[in-house]
Amino acid sequence: MATTRRPMVAGNWKMHGTRATARVLGGDVGRRHEDARVELVLCPPLVHVGVVAEALGQSPVALGAQNLARWTDDGAYTGEVSGAMLADMGCRYVLVGHSERRALLGDEDAVVAEKFAAAQAARLLPILCVGETLEEREAGRSLDVVGAQLRAVIDHCGVAALADAVLAYEPVWAIGTGRTAAAEDAQEVHAHLRCLVAEQDAKIAGSLRILYGGSVKPGNAAELFAQADIDGGLIGGASLNAGDFLSIAQAAAQTQSH
Numbered sequence: 001m002a003t004t005r006r007p008m009v010a011g012n013w014k015m016h017g018t019r020a021t022a023r024v025l026g027g028d029v030g031r032r033h034e035d036a037r038v039e040l041v042l043c044p045p046l047v048h049v050g051v052v053a054e055a056l057g058q059s060p061v062a063l064g065a066q067n068l069a070r071w072t073d074d075g076a077y078t079g080e081v082s083g084a085m086l087a088d089m090g091c092r093y094v095l096v097g098h099s100e101r102r103a104l105l106g107d108e109d110a111v112v113a114e115k116f117a118a119a120q121a122a123r124l125l126p127i128l129c130v131g132e133t134l135e136e137r138e139a140g141r142s143l144d145v146v147g148a149q150l151r152a153v154i155d156h157c158g159v160a161a162l163a164d165a166v167l168a169y170e171p172v173w174a175i176g177t178g179r180t181a182a183a184e185d186a187q188e189v190h191a192h193l194r195c196l197v198a199e200q201d202a203k204i205a206g207s208l209r210i211l212y213g214g215s216v217k218p219g220n221a222a223e224l225f226a227q228a229d230i231d232g233g234l235i236g237g238a239s240l241n242a243g244d245f246l247s248i249a250q251a252a253a254q255t256q257s258h
């Protein structure tokens with residue numbers, strides 16, 4: 001099926017770096033990215049978002065955050081940062097439901113759904129992350145688990161909300177482990193996710209970008225991105241190196257029309 005989905009490659013820097021390294025990495029990616037076939041996004045640690053925004057300047061590389069508060073209005077929420085504040089800093093995207101936040105920081109399905117809604121209330125585009133653990137995969141429950149994670153957001157926000165969002169499938173056992181999902185296994189999950197959306201709205205399903213994340217490297221990116229329902233990647237470790245990140249972006253650009 002030919003699609004008009006523009007591939008996206010997003011870098012999740014997680015909790016790495018200083019202002020100085022963030023400035024260099026952001027500036028490097030911003031200057032060297034010149035292939036309009038792929039959309040690039042950088043998600044630095046929150047405290048470095050301003051520095052990276054400056055380093056990117058007029059570059060077409062978009063800025064994203066790794067998290068936001070589930071509350072929309074200013075108020076007594078010590079330590080939290082709202083979607084409106086992120087938008088004000090120049091963010092266009094925000095990760096929601098990353099597995100590290102689900103596992104370590106209490107972002108259960110209901111919280112994820114609220115954060116998704118809070119992002120859209122601030123006109124940010126949420127990148128909703130879903131993924132199963134190794135135990136769940138071995139029990140044959142991968143499709144059920146990711147389906148339930150997606151459904152929690154659809155139930156709260158409505159399927160139409162997915163028109164202004166990106167989905168990311170990140171199997172927990174593949175994150176930071178060097179163990180990537182086989183391209184066909186990832187494709188099976190991506191197709192399932194798209195199918196779930198299509199049951200409610202075929203048009204939105206057809207245009208929804210679904211990224212794969214979990215040990216994506218320059219050497220395995222092309223095979224993953226060649227799959228019909230994989231529209232790019234959410235990159236952790238390899239996004240901390242500008243050359244690796246840009247070479248993954250290039251792999252996405254080259255597989256634009258499946």
Ligand code: 13P
Pocket residue numbers: 012098170174175176177178213214215216234235236237238
């Ligand atoms: P790695 O690419 O380091 O496996 O991380 C993936 C990820 O969690 C991106 O959000």
